Amino acid sequence: MNVLSYPHPALRVKARPVTTLDAAVIQAGREMLELMYKQEGLGLAAQQVGLDYQILVINFQGDPACPEQEVVAINPVILESKGSEKGREGCLSFPGLYQDIRRAKMVRVQYYDLTGKPFEMTCTGLPARIWQHEIDHLNGVLFIDKMGPLARMGSKKAIEDFVTSFRKKQEKGDIPPDVEMKL
Numbered sequence: 011m012n013v014l015s016y017p018h019p020a021l022r023v024k025a026r027p028v029t030t031l032d033a034a035v036i037q038a039g040r041e042m043l044e045l046m047y048k049q050e051g052l053g054l055a056a057q058q059v060g061l062d063y064q065i066l067v068i069n070f071q072g073d074p075a076c077p078e079q080e081v082v083a084i085n086p087v088i089l090e091s092k093g094s095e096k097g098r099e100g101c102l103s104f105p106g107l108y109q110d111i112r113r114a115k116m117v118r119v120q121y122y123d124l125t126g127k128p129f130e131m132t133c134t135g136l137p138a139r140i141w142q143h144e145i146d147h148l149n150g151v152l153f154i155d156k157m158g159p160l161a162r163m164g165s166k167k168a169i170e171d172f173v174t175s176f177r178k179k180q181e182k183g184d185i186p187p188d189v190e191m192k193l
């Protein structure tokens with residue numbers, strides 16, 4: 011398992027709901043947590059590791075020493091969101107790119123854990139931002155889609171560089187050349 015970089019087409023796939031919590035799903039959750047910590051991220055969603063079902067992992071502090079901050083969420087949905095605020099955001103699929111993104115200030119989220127137990131969580135600030143970013147991933151939506159005109163302008167070069175580097179990897183054969191490019 012490794013983190014796919016933009017513009018890998020897997021990032022644009024809409025994930026399907028999980029209907030069976032089998033060993034493969036549980037194992038994916040474990041591996042995603044490990045990978046997120048290795049990459050020093052706060053969250054990681056299915057598409058970023060090439061999976062097509064609704065699973066994401068978060069550690070609100072990004073600290074493996076704080077397992078109480080850890081969430082493995084199956085089929086998460088935002089039930090309610092309120093307010094609006096801008097904040098700095100990055101994404102493991104866009105290494106080195108950070109921009110201010112406008113998000114809801116508060117979200118109420120429902121999800122299932124790996125045992126199928128339902129949970130509800132209400133949060134504000136950074137945790138609310140992480141939930142919105144990761145749930146967007148499950149819908150094939152990326153943080154560059156949420157950028158305002160200034161952030162978009164400031165990211166233009168970086169995004170072009172991601173595309174160039176992806177195409178080079180395809181030419182070298184590191185990524186199959188026949189994938190459909192969705193920019």
Ligand code: NI
Nearest residue numbers: 100101102103
């Ligand atoms: Ni991301």
